[in-house]
Amino acid sequence: MLNNAWWGEFTFDLQQQRCWRLGERAIILKRLDNEWNSWNLETDTDNNELMVVGNGDENYAIGEAKFGRYLQQSTSQNIRVLPLLADRAVVARPDTPLTLLAGEKSRLYVSTPIWFLAQLLPKGECLLDLPFWRPSDSWFGPSTREGQICYAKYTEARIQLNNIDKRPHRAITPITVINNHNKALTIERINVPVTLLHLYADEEHQLWTTGISVHRDGDSDNVELHLDKQAPVEALSPMLISGPRIAIEQSILIRSISSLFA
Structure with missing residues (x-):
């Protein structure tokens, strides 16, 4: 399976294994009578390789992979594989700081x-939940006492969608910033709350999240964070893939500006 959707339901015969590979990065699963085996071959750097789903017979560098055993009284032949957003908020940074003038709005990606x-x-028990590439940790907040631990991803916050590389192991989040404040807003870093977002795939299997709108009004240090209820308009023929890691009922949240922008 090349350059296609790498997720869905997969059937494993006994002793059969499958491999999800991005360049040198690989995740391998194998079914036995009473256990599942996994091999997690990590790499230090991200890349733009296509996702290849195969049988993993080449077993390249398998001795360097992290090996796992997951026991059951009797294994079932079916597994569901899904993409999922990160388990923490992700901090993104534009190539250069952006200044949104008073009374203006802009859409970032x-x-x-x-x-x-x-x-x-059929029960849906979690077998694996791991990143293709784990970003480094980053503290985001106005001080060392106030804030949260996030993942740092200091590239690809763009104002033009065509400037973002579309990759099978990454999702695109549109962020609309509305600055109705009487002062300009400078954006050096953006805290993206991906744990609250739904994940979609378009007709070309590119992954998208629900969009976010940030409203800054008046003289308050607080902003309204609006979570869209559907896929972004940029995603053609979208299909819902997975829900948010943290489900919340409200779609409008009040946040301090320092918790979203720096």
Whole structure:
């Protein structure tokens, strides 16, 4: 399976294995009578390789992979594989700081990393939940006491969608910033709350999240964070792939500006 959707339901015969590979990055699953085996071959750097789903018979560098065993009384033949957004907020940074003038609005596009989720069917137990590439940790907040631990992803916050590389292991989040304040807003870093977002795939299997709108009004240090209820308009023929890691009922949240922008 090349340059196509790498997720869905997969059937494993006994002793059969499958491999999800991005260049030198690989995740391998194998079914036995009473256990599942996994091999997690990590790399230090991200890349733009196509996703290849195969049988993993080449077993390249398998001795360097992290090996896991997951026991069951009897294994079922079906597994569901899904892309999932990161388990923390992701901090993105434009190539250069952006200044949004008073009374203006702009739409930004941020690319964030995807996790590989494997669930055992029919019950849906989690077998694997791991990133294709784990970003470094980053503290985001106005001080060392106020803030949160996020993942750092200091590239690909763009104002033009065609400037973002579309990759099978990354999702695109559109962020609309509306600055109705009487002062300009300078954006050096953006805290993207991906744990609250739904994940979609378009007709070309590119992954998207629900969009976010940030409203800055008046003289307040707070902003309204609006979570869209559907796929962004840029995603053609979208299909819902997975829900948010953290489900919330409200779609409008009040945040301090320092918790979203720096």
